[in-house]
Amino acid sequence: MAGAFMLGWEEWAAFPKLNIPAVKAKVDTGARTSALHAVSVEPFGPLESPQVRFVLHPIPDKPEIEVVCSAPAVDRREVISSNGERELRWVIETPVRMGDREWPVELTLTNRETMMYRMLLGRQAIREDMMVNPTLSYCQGELSYDLYKDFPKRRPVKRPLRIAILTREPNNYSSQRLKDSAETRGHVVEMINTARCTLAIDASDPDVYYDGKPLPHYDAVIPRIGASMTSYGMAVLRQFSMMGAYCLNIPEAIGASRDKLYAHQVLARAGIQMPVTAFAHSPKDTANLISHVRGAPLVVKLLQSTQGRGVVLAETRKAAESVIDAFRGLDANFIVQEFVKEADGADIRCFVVGGKVVASMMRQAESGEFRSNLHRGGSAKRVRITKEERASAVQAAKALGLSVAGVDMLRSSTGPKILEVNSSPGLEGVERTSGKDVAGMIVEYIEGHVRQVPPRRAGKRRSRTAEEVAE
Numbered sequence: 001m002a003g004a005f006m007l008g009w010e011e012w013a014a015f016p017k018l019n020i021p022a023v024k025a026k027v028d029t030g031a032r033t034s035a036l037h038a039v040s041v042e043p044f045g046p047l048e049s050p051q052v053r054f055v056l057h058p059i060p061d062k063p064e065i066e067v068v069c070s071a072p073a074v075d076r077r078e079v080i081s082s083n084g085e086r087e088l089r090w091v092i093e094t095p096v097r098m099g100d101r102e103w104p105v106e107l108t109l110t111n112r113e114t115m116m117y118r119m120l121l122g123r124q125a126i127r128e129d130m131m132v133n134p135t136l137s138y139c140q141g142e143l144s145y146d147l148y149k150d151f152p153k154r155r156p157v158k159r160p161l162r163i164a165i166l167t168r169e170p171n172n173y174s175s176q177r178l179k180d181s182a183e184t185r186g187h188v189v190e191m192i193n194t195a196r197c198t199l200a201i202d203a204s205d206p207d208v209y210y211d212g213k214p215l216p217h218y219d220a221v222i223p224r225i226g227a228s229m230t231s232y233g234m235a236v237l238r239q240f241s242m243m244g245a246y247c248l249n250i251p252e253a254i255g256a257s258r259d260k261l262y263a264h265q266v267l268a269r270a271g272i273q274m275p276v277t278a279f280a281h282s283p284k285d286t287a288n289l290i291s292h293v294r295g296a297p298l299v300v301k302l303l304q305s306t307q308g309r310g311v312v313l314a315e316t317r318k319a320a321e322s323v324i325d326a327f328r329g330l331d332a333n334f335i336v337q338e339f340v341k342e343a344d345g346a347d348i349r350c351f352v353v354g355g356k357v358v359a360s361m362m363r364q365a366e367s368g369e370f371r372s373n374l375h376r377g378g379s380a381k382r383v384r385i386t387k388e389e390r391a392s393a394v395q396a397a398k399a400l401g402l403s404v405a406g407v408d409m410l411r412s413s414t415g416p417k418i419l420e421v422n423s424s425p426g427l428e429g430v431e432r433t434s435g436k437d438v439a440g441m442i443v444e445y446i447e448g449h450v451r452q453v454p455p456r457r458a459g460k461r462r463s464r465t466a467e468e469v470a471e
């Protein structure tokens, strides 16, 4: 079709009426409606002609750039997103510009924080005289995020925040330090025991009940979710997120880091160095498994292990075979890993906050022991990490999508090898050995990331709002 307006599978878009000069859009003819990234979505204005106000972060890795937008609300409807979840979304209509062409589109507003593209252009917005070529990109020309260079940057909030620490151990060192640091900076902190939360799953008005009473809105939630509560803890956190709270680590990232096998795959895909690792389901594969990690000595790790308990060093091939057979007999899930001998019983913990290593420590095993866990008698000491170690820690936290992470690595003869990434790293060891105020840095990071304006909770507990009228 000569002269057709051609769209590639990804295009740059602008929204003149929303004051958005550039966002990257994914063109998806499999989706009916189009969607735009929005947080703090809030109805306002006269009941007969409601409007919505929302905040857009147009640049995925620069959350400090935010544009406050408002537009007439044309509808509020239930949308099933690509992961199958139902969500009640506000719908606006506004002109989109791609290349030389501008035309009105309907957009549903939803949080696309974890997605690569801030906008999805669905088939309803694609006109009869347009064509999509899935093999091309940016047919309508390229824009640039430089267009935001004169936009104001968000400053850390100055108002007191209401912060919840989601933990089953309110009295442990980490919980107390976070609470004290936040309170010293003027915030209000509540300890919420994950196990005592009940979830009211309702698309328009999600709530968390605590011992039977609804919890208020929190500006931020600090998840300190133990391994025994991962799945329920993530559900509670997701609920807080739907209620508009800023979550220090998002539930998806916590889930990914807890699933050791999956986390290994994510890290490998991101090109991060790890000890050579193998996993097999079939008992027939023992020999292959051993040769995959280049034979003995090797390390066998139970996947559900913590504190070094299920980590075994097999010095010879015979020993490796019997350990693997024994674990198999117990129906246990385990991985087999190359033994990094030159680490000499030491590992390094890098504490990452917001893409920076803010503190680190070295843990050294007792003599005669290769596991450096403090619970196995290891001792922590100060360490100066190399540039390369710093970069891998940051890269590992980023690959898993964690804002706060404890990244463990071994010093090998070929550079750092990542062992694992923890989403609720303890503060005690690292603060004591490094002498750094890690809790304070975490609170400061939160201040820079919560929403400027606390969302008002519309819905049941308030009088008539534009929101109710639109329903």
Ligand SMILES: Nc1ncnc2c1ncn2[C@@H]1O[C@H](COP(=O)(O)OP(=O)(O)OP(=O)(O)O)[C@@H](O)[C@H]1O
Pocket: 275, 299, 301, 305, 306, 307, 308, 309, 310, 311, 337, 338, 339, 340, 341, 343, 345, 346, 347, 370, 371, 372, 373, 408, 410, 419, 420
């Ligand atoms: N491949 C390896 N080569 C050499 N030493 C290792 C290797 N894997 C683990 N270790 C040592 O054993 C210790 C425990 O291993 P790892 O951290 O993998 O398991 P874990 O501590 O039980 O799990 P978690 O940290 O989740 O509690 C590490 O801190 C490290 O000192």
Ligand SMILES: [Mg+2]
Pocket: 307, 308, 373, 408, 420
């Ligand atoms: Mg460990």
Ligand SMILES: [Mg+2]
Pocket: 306, 420, 422
């Ligand atoms: Mg761990």
